[in-house]
Amino acid sequence: MTHVIITGGSSGIGLALARIYAERGARLSLLARSLPALEAARLELARRHGETSVHIESADASDEDQALAAIRKCEAAFGPCDILITSAGIVEPGRFETQTSAAFRQQIETNLFGSVNAVRAVYAAMKERRSGKIMLVSSGAGLIGIYGYAAYCASKFALHGFADALRSEAKPHGVTISVCFPPDTETPQFARELEHRPLEATVIMGRVAPWPSSAVALRIVRAIDKGQFEVFFGWTLWALGRFGATVKPALNWWFDRGIRRMIPRR
Template identity: 40%
Template structure:
């Protein structure tokens, strides 16, 4: 038996019955749940019977999701909140509890990515990445923790990135924030496991989302070459995330390429560095030939 949901890109994904049973009737708070990976997680969790509270910016994507609340028998609630504002998160979670009861899971999907050369990024770019990606993950977890401590088999899921274990040229603002998510989640996992709360970190590669499309405007050519390949779909990442979190896995690597990359960076860091340097040098030589007309 599988639970299936139709994503808005017409891609069908399925959850195993055991996974769906974990999420059924559980109150799940999803930050950034109105677009990209977050939207796919929202739809798949609703398809499994979860009660979902989405916290996201008040943009057109959020308005479109809010217009769909009637589709899910009262199991979807939306709350406009910026994850960089503890007060807004606190107010949104109060409303979520009022509608769905105690929080049984937090899935932190909100995030930003602005690639660019270190010398071209502003100080605010670096601070914004930490505020949204790192503190924007920690704040909802901290505010929901009193609920999670009272709920059976509660779970916390944080989105890092493949750039959270391999930093690349062009990601000098983005990668540190995702490394920070990884480090905080691991410490939190060790602290909360004895209390019955599991913590899962997800490391997606490039994913076909509006955010990835927006990155093209500032992505350096070297980064484009290093991250070339077919992006995963958001529903595929959402499926891996929900299966991993339901089973209490500490780490979710959503596809084979990411698993291989993680293994190589762990076991052969010098080889990884040499390969990255070779790709960068090749791109830069090509740029020099183009600029000189040779």
């Protein structure tokens, strides 16, 4: 039976992924910082799917020792990890000059190193078995810079680079590396993010409706099934991913134009 480990599995995209794999009958291990949220997720999955095999571990993915210890407990419960999805992440919008160094660093440590730590915990054993799949959850903000998201963009761009390099190392050993770039998604974190999103970011990004977390999760799972390396959502992110050097100058011109129009109003 497939053992799926999901960091950030207590809510949002992570929980939506857990629902899909629970429906498939997989053994699930969910990691997140909040134990009450994890308990709630486990109860929900049990109500939906009966005697679903769900193991939970409270851990901060950005802490290497915590992440390693938590994943070791998951594997002790359900066996080696077959699929790892690193969905744990945080976003704290704010202009670079007003955002604290601690807030900037926390986003880098959670979004980048939180994923790296989880991968490190399972990668060597996957190589030894010559099997395993790893999906890294980046963001549309990992494809183009966005006003007020310097730290978040830095972390998600870095995650793309990590995935790109690791894919090359892992492929000869039978381990599949994937990375996805979700758009704005209906999650509890997104609701909190909107409260702090700078007006300039709202103007240049428009009023595009966020994707349901269930739709994002379904596309991620299908990409894992196919062994797809890069996963995009919508034609804009696909174009950025495939033709970024061509598309970004036009988008940046449009963004800059919108921001300039706002300056006299201040």
